[in-house]
Amino acid sequence: MSYSLLTEPWIPVRQGSKFQSLGLLQLFQSWDSISDVCAANPPRQIALYRFLIAIVHSAIRGPATPADYKALWKNQQLTDQVCEYLNRWEDRFDLLHPEYPFLQDAKIPKKIKQTPIGKAVYQDANTPIIWFKPNETPWLALPDATQELLRMQSLELGGKKGDSVTAGPGRWTQGRHVFPISSTLQETCLLNLIGYEATDIDRPVWEQSSPYGTGERHPAGYLDWLTYCERRILLKVEGDKATHLRLASGWKPPKECGFTHDQHQAFRISKDKTWNPLPFNPNLIDPKNPRMNPQKQLWDDSEAILHTIENSNQRPRIFDWLDNTRKLKNPQIVRVLGFAHAGGTQSAKAVHWADDFLSVPETILEDPDAWVWVKDAIIIARLFGKIFAGKVFQYAPKPSGSKEAFSRGEQDTIKAQLPSLQAALYSYIGQQFPKLILDLADVEQAEARLQEWQFQLKNYSRELVSLLITALPDYRSKAIAESMFNIAIHKIISEKAREDVA
Template sequence: MPGFDLVSRPWLPAQLSDGTAAKLSLNEVFTRAADIRRLVGDLPTQEFALMRLLLAILHDAVDGPEDIDAWQELSESPQPLAAVGPYLDRHRERFDLLHPAQPFMQVAGLRTQKDEVASLNRLVADVPNGDPFFTMRQPGVETLSFAEAARWLVHAHAFDTSGIKSGAVGDPRVKGGKGYPQGVGWAGNLGGVFAEGDSLQQTLLLNLVASDASGFTVDKDDRPAWRRDQCGPHMQDDLTSRPTGPRDLYTWQSRRIRLHHDDRAVHGVVLCYGDPLPVHNSHQREPMSGWRRSIPQEKKLKEPRVYMPRGHDPARSAWRSLDALLTSRTEEQTTQGTEPARYLRAGVLKWIAELTHERLLPRDLLIRPRLIGAVYGTQQSVIDEVVDDSIALSVVLLHERDPKHAQAAISAVEDSTKAVRALGDLAADLARTAGRPTEAPSDTARDLGFGLLDGPYRKWIVTLDGSHDPLAARTAWQRTTYRIIRNAASDLLAADADATGWLDSAKSERVFHARLSKALPLRHHTPPDAATPGEQAHPIKETVR
């Protein structure tokens, strides 16, 4: 049976810098990384899983980087990814998707007691379980090309659902031929975060966290899956001493999988549980997620400090969750006292802050933190939603030792929230006066308010590049917010007047203006710099495309 060599065969969809699309091999992705804009997965979660695969390869190819000096030397070299080509050649055999004994990220000979082979719907995450509407694969997946199967294989290890699965012969955990719930794939637990640059090469370097980075722990023997013994159907024997670091985590074998194929395509799969991994307190090993302190888990586990991944809320845009990306005032205050921090931001962003502090990145460099994650439902047995959002911002906002710009950005989000709340309260007051239920009008008005502020905030935040006074920038944002929310309120009042008359809404209007003025007190402030950032006449720096 012919093989499918992922090193030389095209299987990774990419968007090139000129906007065109291409399907590339692993070798081509690293060779052409400076001319590639980004990978393009079948789902955003697939892009996240593939990005982690590329990072694991790069970490292993350069054996580190060990420290910030090694990272600087690598980033300043003419060909920073040059070590990857020879590395892939050395390990080419383990990157064969169809290898008879060591297939890539699979278990050769994996089988169930009855030799059942499941539909590829088990592997492909964009096929709704029991609901084939709004999918191009109706009613299911009959075959996959080898390239597409390889992408979904990587995705399954990262984001596969929980629930009852096939029981593999040779796995002592199997009962009655079934594998009972063990949780989702490792990345499915995370509120995934990575920093996106102008090119794939810049993206890989920005997220290549050094082994000695602050708050990060990497063992000397950290290795990816293809440099470990081939998995069998049972759990691996050395899990008590793992994960060893990012190379191990980025390629964690959370499932045991075998693709069934002929010489043309994949037509079935055996998918079983693999290596479990406790979620709590993995923040020193896992840099691509934010973390939150969990007091209930501290009581349950009887540990003094427990951090869990901080997932993404599908109802909140990235800019409204900015405190999860930047150093918040709450985090600074609690870390200086006896209480542990309530939240920890993602290690990749702390690493970029360290690079900025050491002046290895220009303070006005624009990056785009990408927020990607899966939201599971029904006992984690299905994926309900996929979160994918981003926001362009200057790296100066990540600077831990100079937090005033980050505080201005976070405070501006709080200003926006208060102003939108005033708009929602106005809608509720108008509904109450008319004798209607208040909840739906209030929610609709708040959604409208945040929607109207979304684009302007994203344009405003790129002006926080360290070249202007952050107080002046926040003042400009409060003025912008006041104008937008006041205009939205005028529309609500006009619509209400048509239905009930102006006199009924006059009191509600007075109360609204008082609330809005209280929410945005800086709008009357006169900034010392006439060229206030964020005003309409202020030029907007070109953001990361």
Template sequence: MSPAPTPVPPVFNLVDDPWIPVRGRPDPTRRHPDRPLPEVVGLRELLLRADEIEQIAIGLPPALSALYRILYALTSRITGLDEAGPGAWAERREDAVEEGHLDEGKVEAYLDTYLHRFDLFHPEQPFLQDPRLAQQCDRANTAGVDKLITTRPSGNNHAWFHHIDSTSPDLPTSAQAAMHLLIWHYYGPSGRCSNRTVGDVKAANVTAGPLRSTLSYHPEGESLFETLLAGLPEPGQDVRRAADLCPWERAEATDPTAPPPETAGPCSRLTARSQHALLLVPAPTGQHVTDAFITWAYRHKIPRQGDPYLIWQTSKEGNTYPRPADAQRALWRDLDALLLKDPPGGSHPRRPEVFATAPEVSEYLRVRALGFEQDGQAKDVQFVDASTPPVLDLAEEQEPATAVEIGRLRALGELYGYRLDKAVRRAWADYTAAPKLRDCAWAVDAAARYWPDAEAEFWKHVDAREFVGAAAAFRTIAEDAYDKITYTALGTLRGAKAAARARVELYGGPAKTPAKAAATRPGTPTEDK
């Protein structure tokens, strides 16, 4: 009787197995004309053919935001731009741009060196996972695939896209699981998680992921190759690649009860900030995931500061925090904070670090904003995904006068949006005898009418590079919206009086005393040209 065959361990390697959907350039210069570009690729083909790819076609904005950070780190390593020297970093990147594609030999060398570290189900070092969870967590109380897939309802959370039956789970493919693995590492919630026991430490709570509830901004070019080079943060003079390690480059797993390893440079800052530890349980074939462990990675909090794709702001208490994702806020309202070194605003915003050098790669870079509107814990509201036309050639370093005018234009648009909101809320309060101004149906209607038209007006002026008359245009949009919203109230004397009295808010409100005038909101223009 022959012995039973040894079972083959499941394998899904992110280097060569297809898991990233892509869209090819419409008119690429193909270095491999006999090899059509697949619709879904692994990391190797994506990097080797980045010059033939227009965009990554992931439909989950937080997954794309997370994947970009992984790809920036890989590109830094492959190009040698992970250190400041030798020579000037900007000149070396310019040489890489002129080459037109990533060096095939260097791509192959790096990926082959760490090939097994990109295996999603490697028994000892699975990609961005901790195999110790199989012993340190309760096997009878795992997270399950519905918890792993962030677009599915779990527990008492609402359904996003479809209802599920927790007693008969729909198993995600390994490619899908990889995307949501990234989302968990970057956007995972704080609060309760699975119990994890490490030595004498037993805990079941976790800190939020480093990008939780944030909006990140990425320069994008005409090809993925340009996008990756434009998105590289310039390393400091003291950064050394031997210390600035990505998680898959570490020879040994870190101690969860000790302070996390220091983020010593851009590669570790982009890839080694996760507060969550996960372990995927594969099906025998390796093509699906049947379960997952999700718990805490460290008992110490990793600082959020340092991400080069976030707009950092300062609270009234002096604390620095990233600009949060807001699905109701259009991207044009952030444009001056991306173009200006010192943008206006009471929160003292600082533009993302990467935008100081990104325009050196190409004149035709647009901005892609990716994020997830969430609270700190379990509530997920909406994905955020928005793009601008090519605008980074208007950054302050290239076009200082135009960048300043764009900042003023944005402030004017927001000024009249603020005035319209206050006017309709005051009219509503007077009409309904409400004790104070508050959110109301008229305010929601006003926002829906004003902001889309204001956005179109903004881009019209930017495209024409003509900024005279912008204040009057925004004011007219606000007046039209106000008149349409309050029209139904004009049939009564009370409503007509309320609408007439509140209309003055469109023009700055009742005349202010000198003391009140000095206290006008910071960051918005008080006079129109």
């Protein structure tokens, strides 16, 4: 029994307006005409991108230098080289191989009980549902099972994974993953390669003789990091369906490995002087930390994702490599995929994922002075977000002879609407930001465009205030609310002006 990932159609792709599934050989033979891989959700998409990057790096064992990298773009034999490599390791890309099933441990202890695959892969009724498989369909088709294997080895949630196994979250379940993309899958793969000097000990999982184990282990290098197996898994397959799996904890990389090896995530240094992926927890509300709000969007993270402003931030290193090799497009389209769990003891609870695109001008990535304009635009956006926070009531004028500006009922009505209005403002900012960043790259018009941005957000904020006022019961409360928000908007603009002077 065999299921060869080289020939069986299991990777979803888009060719223009046509969608289909391909095996690895057909994918690489036609990657110059494939628009992109198109997984069903961001965690699968992240896993597929990194898997294909690992294959190309493994096939060429490089590029070791910028000159090698530039030569790849003109290499007419690259497709043949990748396909020859896959054929050389054909047995290791068989999902059902008796000794080396793809990304599975054939020697997993018999004492580990089988778990229905739906229970192991999808969320149950006691956790927030992001993806869900109904109980009446207790199996996965082999293409889906293969994609889930890729995801589970790096983007799996923590918690109880079977009748007796508890595991921590995967190494890529927090933060955003940044992938420069192009019009073809071939160019996208090349854009995401980095300078890599091969060593004898650094091999992808399918080249290793004993790739599975338990305990903490340092990756041997970048290929090992990309294909590192954090779970020991063995599928049970009946016909063309995977019905159960046996699952146990696998290797665990030390915490600092991400910063050492990863090229596609932004990192931020913590108070204990360790580097961690830029957090992506948009559903966690922390009033003491305005950067952790429930409407957190790409524009608010772009300061660290695209440009290093302070020594405490490290943008994805893929940008530095592309900048040095002059393979950045102008503007460069970037796909930013996010996946996050609740963290701590709640690591089994997925809270959010995102799939965003930005067209980033070369100037923004290369010139610190040009980035200052974008940084100011982000600050202005954050300041306007404060208008729809609870502290806005401090700006409410108190009418003569009245102890309070609003009755308790009126205040409750306003408070109930603030989160929705703030979400609407952040959504509007998210829609406008991609064009804004292109405009601000033109230094000659940047200052005027920034002033226009402030005026734009002021007008939109007033539109939102008008919607809120309609819910208030009388002219008195409407007039006080309008005055309160106008004062808040004025204070926001004044605060930005003081920062500019300073």
